[in-house]
Amino acid sequence: MQTIFILVVIVALIFVFKSIKVVPQQHAYVIERLGRFHATLGPGLNIIIPFLDRLAYKHDLREIPLDVPSQICITKDNTQLQVDGILYFQVTDPQQASYGSSNFVLAITQLAQTTLRSIIGRMELDKTFEERDDINRHVVSALDEAAANWGVKVLRYEIKDLTPPKEILHAMQAQITAEREKRALIAASEGRKQEQINIATGQREAAIQQSEGEKQSFINRSEGEKQAAINRAEGESESIRLVARATAEAIHMIAQTIRQPGGTEAVNLKIAEQYIDAFGKIAKSSTTMLLPANASDVAGIVATAMNVVKTTQAPGSGSNTHR
Incomplete structure (x- = not known):
């Protein structure tokens, strides 16, 4: 028991x-x-x-990374390209994942490779390097549609490496070197062009500034000459006025003096002295002399001059006449 x-x-x-x-x-x-x-x-x-x-x-049920084996793809321009990628998926329906496919991991891997070959075959080599994101999206879209029957959700696909043949790599490197040299030459040419433009612009601005300076200098000089001419004219006018005033005052003083007692005799004496002095200067300056017919008649000449003086005095000598 x-x-x-x-x-x-x-x-x-x-x-x-x-x-x-x-x-x-x-x-x-x-x-x-x-x-x-x-x-x-x-x-x-x-x-x-x-x-x-x-x-x-x-x-x-967690997100699972799946390394997709590298493969050789042929591009649209008949270039071999070795592609290596990684796939991320997640089991969403355990029942479908168990009975929808005998091996959903292998199925996803194979489908990813065939889809990638199809997408690469529609693109040229240069585009494959430029449009990695588009390639990834197309692979995910194709896989996700097929994997829905396997209870699996494909989250994303990433290309790890794109490796063209060595000959293509050398050609691409040579092309890149040529492009860089071309850009360097273009940049140097643009620099020289900009330098010439800057020099020409500077010379033009300097010429304009010089022309403006000369113009302003000419204007200033013209204004100065104009002001100087005005000043000279005003000075000459003032000088003429002063001379005329002095002459008028002198004549007035002479007229006043003549009206004084003995003034007439003084005028006679002054005229006789000037007459004699004038003939003396003529005799010194020239060997030939032209004399009036009555040159020896000093008294007559003096009398003639006095008649002129008296005639000039006549309008202002009314008081003497009445006396």
């Missing part, structure tokens, strides 16, 4: 152990009962019927 009891306890423990299933977080277990799908166990403690239920599949 004791042996039977021990066997029963052992069988019970085995039964309990077999009936308890603990599923980790972000995992899912697929259970089959008598060979058919029965349930999907979520994270935590789960109870199954031993010997009737069987754990058929275990799935990781």
